Amino acid sequence: MAIIEIKNVAKRFGEYQALHDINLTIADQEFMVLLGASGCGKSTLLRIICGLETATEGEVWIGGRRVDHLPPKDRGISMVFQNYAVFPHLTVFENIGFGLRMQKLPNDEVTRRVERTATLMHIEQLLKRYSGELSGGQRQRVAVARALAMEPDVILMDEPLSNLDALLRMEMRAELKGVLAESKTTAIYVTHDQVEAMSMADRISVMHQGKIVQAASPIEVYRNPAAEFVAGFIGNPPMNFITAKPEGGGKYNVAGHSFDGPAANSELQFAIRPEDMKLSEDGLSAVAKVVEPLGAHLLVTCELEGNLFRAVLDSELQVNPGETLKLAPMPDRIRWFDPNTTLAVA
Amino acid sequence: MTAVATDVAAPGTDSRKAGQYVYIAGVVLLCAWVLVPLYFLLINTLSSPETVNTFPKRFVPEFDMGSLSFFAGFDGILTALKNSILVAGLTMIMSIAIGAPAGYALSRFDFWGKELFRLLILLTRAFPLPLLALPLAVMFIRAGIDDTVFGLALVHTTLAIPFAVLITFSLFSGIPMELEEAAWTLGCTRLTAFTKVILPLVLPGITASAIFAFVISWNEVFAAAVLTIENRTLTAFLLQNLDTSPLHLKFAGGFILVVPALIFIFAVRKYLFAMWGIANR
Numbered sequence: 001m002a003i004i005e006i007k008n009v010a011k012r013f014g015e016y017q018a019l020h021d022i023n024l025t026i027a028d029q030e031f032m033v034l035l036g037a038s039g040c041g042k043s044t045l046l047r048i049i050c051g052l053e054t055a056t057e058g059e060v061w062i063g064g065r066r067v068d069h070l071p072p073k074d075r076g077i078s079m080v081f082q083n084y085a086v087f088p089h090l091t092v093f094e095n096i097g098f099g100l101r102m103q104k105l106p107n108d109e110v111t112r113r114v115e116r117t118a119t120l121m122h123i124e125q126l127l128k129r130y131s132g133e134l135s136g137g138q139r140q141r142v143a144v145a146r147a148l149a150m151e152p153d154v155i156l157m158d159e160p161l162s163n164l165d166a167l168l169r170m171e172m173r174a175e176l177k178g179v180l181a182e183s184k185t186t187a188i189y190v191t192h193d194q195v196e197a198m199s200m201a202d203r204i205s206v207m208h209q210g211k212i213v214q215a216a217s218p219i220e221v222y223r224n225p226a227a228e229f230v231a232g233f234i235g236n237p238p239m240n241f242i243t244a245k246p247e248g249g250g251k252y253n254v255a256g257h258s259f260d261g262p263a264a265n266s267e268l269q270f271a272i273r274p275e276d277m278k279l280s281e282d283g284l285s286a287v288a289k290v291v292e293p294l295g296a297h298l299l300v301t302c303e304l305e306g307n308l309f310r311a312v313l314d315s316e317l318q319v320n321p322g323e324t325l326k327l328a329p330m331p332d333r334i335r336w337f338d339p340n341t342t343l344a345v346a
Numbered sequence: 347m348t349a350v351a352t353d354v355a356a357p358g359t360d361s362r363k364a365g366q367y368v369y370i371a372g373v374v375l376l377c378a379w380v381l382v383p384l385y386f387l388l389i390n391t392l393s394s395p396e397t398v399n400t401f402p403k404r405f406v407p408e409f410d411m412g413s414l415s416f417f418a419g420f421d422g423i424l425t426a427l428k429n430s431i432l433v434a435g436l437t438m439i440m441s442i443a444i445g446a447p448a449g450y451a452l453s454r455f456d457f458w459g460k461e462l463f464r465l466l467i468l469l470t471r472a473f474p475l476p477l478l479a480l481p482l483a484v485m486f487i488r489a490g491i492d493d494t495v496f497g498l499a500l501v502h503t504t505l506a507i508p509f510a511v512l513i514t515f516s517l518f519s520g521i522p523m524e525l526e527e528a529a530w531t532l533g534c535t536r537l538t539a540f541t542k543v544i545l546p547l548v549l550p551g552i553t554a555s556a557i558f559a560f561v562i563s564w565n566e567v568f569a570a571a572v573l574t575i576e577n578r579t580l581t582a583f584l585l586q587n588l589d590t591s592p593l594h595l596k597f598a599g600g601f602i603l604v605v606p607a608l609i610f611i612f613a614v615r616k617y618l619f620a621m622w623g624i625a626n627r
Contacts, residue, residue: 052527072530079531085524089546098542102533150532 002063002153009058035197036207078147080157084139086131093127121145228342244270269337275312276333283328391601398594417598426583436499437563445510453518506559513555554614
């Protein structure tokens with residue numbers, strides 16, 4: 001039950017500006033993912049919300065209360081760390097109950113809540129073990145259970161799945177999403193993995209160089225990236241870009257073909273997702289360089305006017321390197337970016 | 347084809363074998379270097395005074411307590427032993443009380459001059475004690491703590507602190523910051539996070555570093571000999587009587603000095619390795 005408001009938060013480490021004037025409001029019970037490459041400031045922002053780091057400027061409000069001057073324990077939050085941070089000298093039971101014991105809850109209440117969250121995370125048979133006797137996945141479950149047992153207003157997670165192997169990560173991803181939705185807490189989740197972000201988030205904040213570039217629903221971020229960085233960062237393979245010359249009257253010349261574009265009569269970047277193209281006689285001519293059959297589809301890396309240009313095609317197609325493909329972009333999927341501001345142009 | 351292969355392989359195995367022999371011989375030699383004197387010490391301590399003073403020497407102990415009982419009965423030795431324990435105990439307490447917080451600060455906080463501070467800690471070992479002994483003696487006389495257990499413990503603490511700081515620094519560094527941060531988010535203050543999470547994890551290592559400080563003081567002879575007259579520690583006492591005391595007293599005294607140090611060092615060896623960053627677990 002908490003809305004999180006981040007107002008004009010900035011963070012400097014000496015000369016280095018880690019965060020620039022961040023403004024973000026996270027709704028009650030929302031699952032917000034902070035997504036970005038390493039060093040973009042996403043973890044710093046999370047640590048400021050948590051209270052492990054102090055902002056150089058700005059305010060943090062949780063549930064209508066200003067918290068940026070409070071220590072972590074008084075903020076109504078709990079946190080899941082990347083390397084689990086399960087206390088090695090305590091059993092799983094005492095780990096999960098640690099925060100409850102700190103609140104001096106009666107013994108039977110501690111037992112009840114520990115057992116409930118342990119069951120929720122499917123670790124009820126591990127309660128007597130120590131962290132040294134657990135696998136990475138089990139430790140992660142203990143860490144999440146420990147955070148949930150606190151019944152916090154807000155749960156913060158810093159790349160909680162990045163130390164797990166791929167299969168386990170996929171399993172935990174789905175499970176975590178279910179458990180968090182059920183617990184009705186507001187969640188902030190930091191990751192550099194766009195698949196994790198897309199699959200779990202209610203809303204994604206894409207961060208780049210200490211700024212939030214776009215905060216929107218996963219599908220919006222994917223379909224209508226607000227800036228070239230988002231277009232290139234989200235989606236695997238990323239969006240294709242080609243420089244487009246204005247022809248006047250909202251028409252643009254893209255590799256010898258004319259497309260309808262924005263009214264701005266200047267040079268723009270034409271952008272299209274690799275899967276948003278069809279083979280058609282009147283398409284752009286691209287020479288196939290590398291052909292990768294990926295099973296579900298065929299990834300063809302082409303060259304088009306000296307640029308790399310990727311297309312995701314039907315896996316039934318036979319394409320050989322050196323062949324010229326005619327790729328027709330779907331008109332409603334074309335996006336335009338201003339090369340000077342790198343922002344999207346409608 | 348096979349002939350060529352064996353021709354090539356043979357010198358390789360030969361030199362590897364030779365290398366192995368050298369390695370084994372080296373290990374045996376080093377072990378002997380340490381163990382043979384200790385063994386002679388043991389034999390002579392556990393033999394009667396008569397056997398100790400005769401020649402040729404025996405190579406098996408006869409388990410006679412004569413030397414040890416003579417040692418125990420020697421005038422002033424028990425006071426010296428008591429002083430040694432007191433000084434070493436005080437050194438242990440003071441060096442941990444001062445060294446452990448310094449180790450924690452070094453591993454957890456960034457502060458101005460941190461690298462210099464680390465260097466300075468090591469530098470305290472760079473001045474030979476004989477160089478410091480005279481000014482120290484003068485200062486101690488002026489301060490009125492010359493020839494006291496506390497005064498000597500102060501000097502020994504100075505000697506032990508670099509090790510206490512280094513060992514505890516490596517212990518605290520071996521504990522991920524996240525454990526402490528997790529404790530803070532779970533309702534701990536800095537203090538309760540320390541007592542509930544960090545302390546239980548470092549306690550064995552702290553004990554080790556305390557014991558190490560104890561051993562440093564226990565074995566130290568120079569400062570003890572210079573700074574005390576009446577309240578001699580065992581090492582200083584034995585040194586003082588080196589030319590006048592009989593051979594079996596020296597052996598028994600040496601044995602009493604070596605045994606606790608050996609046991610303690612053996613018990614805490616894991617943590618001394620940790621000091622050099624070889625193992626943090």
